[in-house]
Amino acid sequence: MDRSILHVDLNNFYASVECLYRPELRGRPVAVGGDIEQRHGIILAKNYLAKKFDIKTGEAIWQAKQKCPNLVVLPPDFKLYLRFSQLARNIYLDYTDQVEPFGIDECWLDVTGSGIYGTGEQIAEKIRQRIKSEMGVTVSIGVSFNKIYAKLGSDYKKPDAITVITKDNFKDIVWPLPASDLLYVGRATARKLHNYGVNTIGGLAATDPKYLRQWLGKWGDMLWAFANGLDNAPVAQYDNLAIIKSIGNSTTTPRDLETDEDVKMVFYVLAESVAARMREQGFKGQVVCISIRDTELYSFTRQVKIDHPTCLASEITNTAMQLFKNNYEWYRPIRSIGISVTDFSHGDESIQLDMFCDQGRRAEQETLERTVDWLRRRFGHFCVQRAVVLQDQALTGFNPKGDHTIHPVSYF
Template sequence: MDRVILHSDCNSFYASVECLYRLEIRDKPVAVGGDVEQRHGIILAKNQIAKRYHIQTGEALWQARQKCPDLVIVPPDFPKYERFSRLTRRIYLDYTDLVEPFGLDECWLDVTGDANGRDGMEIAREISGRIKYELGITVSIGVSFNKIFAKLGSDYKKPDAVTRIGRSDYKKIAWPLPASDLLYVGSATKRKLERYGIHTIGDLAGTPERALRGWFGKWGEVLYTFANGLDQSPVAQYDNQPTIKSIGNSTTAPRDLANNEDVKIILYVLADSIARRLREQGFKGRTICIGVRDNQLFGFTRQHTLGSYTNITSEIAVAGLDLFRRHYRWYKPIRSIGISITDLVPDAVPSQANLYCDEKERERRERLDQTVDWLKNRFGTYAIQPAVLLTDRQLSGFDPKKDHTIHPVGYF
């Protein structure tokens, strides 16, 4: 018997929640973003009215204003969004304990073998109605036999819709869609697929697995599995205590970054925020990831695994800067940049000494960071800073730890 999997996606989540609290902007184009005056931030979410102006999530605030001069931009209020996220999950948990979050606004549900004999479409419509009535926001829900096609279904028709992609009709519904509609087929993968003449999910499904493996390595097997409806990954049981998989920050610079020194300043500010949060929450990490977007909105990510687990500010900053220098060629100025650390472990876990590092010097830097944390907690983030941040106050004058962005949970 096929599983019955739902994927529920809150429509324009951040913007929808803001419109609930601000009745005067409900009928206006609304976006949630950062500091307009400082050109600090990007569009995180927009309502349906703003979408008519072709405003894109991820674009700079000033670009969105060029498209829609009357756009109302409100600052993000993450505690408010977390509260509504918890409320939606309480509703999902009335139907199953197999509820797997995918960020704040999305969840998979496995409702196979419903105790009341309802099919997936009945449950999806009931959930949709309850969320609209009880919370005042809408969801789009996909119903399918696996997680990948369920998510494809929730994206298929928006807003406030329920779409079923079954085993009998997935080729008709899913295969004509662009390959980029498939989960984790980003811009870089899309361009590579197009070079091989693969434009749709159906094209991808019909490509021999051996060929995809040759082009993409193990990731090619995943693409083949996703496109052919063969994904068997389970929906995880809901755990009310969220697992922290990564800690990161990103920012849109107040001006385009023109050289490595500009990037160094931004990365040091971001690395300081990440390292402080690691230490506060009792973690160390080992895999550093950077994300870069130029002023034409072309972006890429790169990652590197360190030899030792760390929560030392300077080590995270240096690793991020090294990644950047190795992979960016300065064809265009940079609009935004981010850095995160994954592969987290509790900081109390014993770590193996690295023969290629001065462990005494690392211990000294750890103590120094702890002292700096105490000073910043008492006197503010700007009480003490490395000299590099004093060379350009325009670039370094922001506090990502205070205004951190919540990042989606990964699928894998």
């Protein structure tokens, strides 16, 4: 029996949710973007009225304003978007437990065994209507016999539409589309295919796989299979959470970093976020990685394995600083910076300790950091801060906005 796969895409998700909560903005071009003053000034999402002005996701806000001076740019509210994303997934789960998220606003559903609710197209129509009536936003849904074509279907007609791609009609619908519309064909791959005269998905499907293998390596075989509708990848069960392989955080800083002290302050802020998330998951990590980008956009990453697993922000920061000093000579100021930790073990797993390791002191430090986690959940993130991050509050983002009832204190 042919599978029945749906790909559901919430239309203009961020902007749609914002317009739902701000009725006065309906009928106006709206975009969600970063903070210009904090140098995160790019377009993250836009509504269809903004699209008419050729405003693109990822372009600078100042460029978008040149195209559309009346553009309304709103800061993102990710907690709100996550809540709406979960509401949508709860609707999908009424029809199948095979719901695989693809980002915050897209999901694949396998409804092959959901015949009591109707055909794939009928289920798609029920979901489309429920999302619209229960949540106030719209979706586009692709219905097909595999995941790749289902995603092409959700992109084919927007907004508030359903497209059915079958084994009988896929050559008419899919093959005339640009090769760049196929999932996993990025700009570089599309450009390389164009250089060889392959411009459509049909052209890709008709190309001898041995040539694609020469041009693209192992990706050539995979893209040829996708173009010909030979994708057999399953839709994951919703409760089969992906294994977390790394936890990280990065930022474009409000001003250029020019000294080791600047870098250390930002590393501490990032490491505190990473360490808190690791403790929440019950993880300790043994590999610390840093990423650095300077003002001319040259970037590099470096990583090192430490002697023992850790979930301490102080140890992560100290390791990151040593990596940084060993690999950067201050040729130029730094614009963005990141930290991640990987090679996880669970906190309750036994580990081999160095005989010179002061395990008692490390246990005390972990207890302190867990206590800080609790205080921040209870009284707000800014109630307790390391003294080092208070040296330059604009750089480190210290901005208590009355979200706690006690005065902030610092600790080392």
